[in-house]
Amino acid sequence: MEIxxxxxARPDTGLYNAxxxxxxxxxxxxxxxxxxxxxxxxxxxxxxxxxMGREILNVxxxxxxxxxxxxxxxTMVMSWASLKLKDFGKYRLYMGLxxxxxxxxxxxxxxEYGAKFSHHPPLYPSTNTFLAIYFTLTGLHGLHxxxxxxxxxxxxxxxxxxxxxxxxxxxxRIEVAGxxxxxxxxxxxxxxxxxxxx
Amino acid sequence: MSSHDDVESVKKQTRAYLMVxxxxxxxxxxxxxxxxxxxxxxxxxxxxxxxxxxxxxxxAGIFMHLFDERKLIYWVLALTVLFFLVLLFYPTIxxxxxxxx
Numbered sequence: 001m002e003i004x005x006x007x008x009a010r011p012d013t014g015l016y017n018a019x020x021x022x023x024x025x026x027x028x029x030x031x032x033x034x035x036x037x038x039x040x041x042x043x044x045x046x047x048x049x050x051x052m053g054r055e056i057l058n059v060x061x062x063x064x065x066x067x068x069x070x071x072x073x074x075t076m077v078m079s080w081a082s083l084k085l086k087d088f089g090k091y092r093l094y095m096g097l098x099x100x101x102x103x104x105x106x107x108x109x110x111x112e113y114g115a116k117f118s119h120h121p122p123l124y125p126s127t128n129t130f131l132a133i134y135f136t137l138t139g140l141h142g143l144h145x146x147x148x149x150x151x152x153x154x155x156x157x158x159x160x161x162x163x164x165x166x167x168x169x170x171x172x173r174i175e176v177a178g179x180x181x182x183x184x185x186x187x188x189x190x191x192x193x194x195x196x197x198x
Numbered sequence: 199m200s201s202h203d204d205v206e207s208v209k210k211q212t213r214a215y216l217m218v219x220x221x222x223x224x225x226x227x228x229x230x231x232x233x234x235x236x237x238x239x240x241x242x243x244x245x246x247x248x249x250x251x252x253x254x255x256x257x258a259g260i261f262m263h264l265f266d267e268r269k270l271i272y273w274v275l276a277l278t279v280l281f282f283l284v285l286l287f288y289p290t291i292x293x294x295x296x297x298x299x
Contacts, residue, residue, distance in 0.1 A: 015270060034286065042289045074216070074218075077215050084205075
């Protein structure tokens with residue numbers, strides 16, 4: 001059976017189905033991260049003392065990661081724009097760059113985690129409430145980066161075959177994957193100052 | 199679909215993406231810079247959140263095309279914001295009740 005409305009807009013919503021779908025999913029993601037942000041605020045305002053993030057965490061590395069992730073959002077949206085301009089070669093290039101930047105983000109994050117674990121005394125999620133919140137939020141965010149890389153990797157590699165048969169549907173897939181990826185970027189834009197700088 | 203279909207408008211959007219990239223870089227440097235000024239805590243939190251909200255608006259509005267989207271998406275997001283605020287303030291409100299008891 002054909003999946004309906006994957007290119008043309010559904011008359012009642014004015015959207016192709018996947019776009020409404022991804023926005024509903026992102027709404028649920030807001031609630032997931034929102035619950036954790038809410039816990040963070042409550043724990044922090046209720047605590048008698050709270051460490052400054054920048055005295056424990058590595059601000060230069062996190063700043064670098066902010067630049068990397070924002071950069072990957074730009075290459076992601078450029079990969080979609082390339083398909084709109086019917087330039088598949090450029091799509092491959094920009095999507096490839098997005099994947100490399102995502103990998104870069106994870107490598108930097110791994111160095112950060114490694115430095116915490118090998119610190120004397122070691123800094124684990126169990127060490128204090130701040131670190132518990134830090135590892136939970138950045139860990140969940142890191143899982144989202146990995147999830148996005150799996151989807152983007154598929155769309156860069158085997159999934160790109162769809163371009164030849166259904167180019168419009170494939171372009172929409174990139175837009176939807178992009179909406180998710182920009183959301184992951186958006187979460188980091190809030191995590192960075194609230195965990196590292198304040 | 200909406201206006202972002204023809205080649206000219208996609209090219210125009212591409213320029214907007216690069217400008218947003220520049221703005222996001224400047225704001226990232228700014229947010230790190232102001233964090234090291236010795237501001238009172240409430241002001242530091244306020245400034246950091248204002249910058250983050252501005253960056254978030256640029257990402258959602260331009261990269262995610264929210265400035266040029268269908269009404270239904272706005273309704274979904276308005277509902278999400280409402281529930282998000284409940285989520286944010288519910289723990290505080292429930293704590294007031296405990297204090298009364």
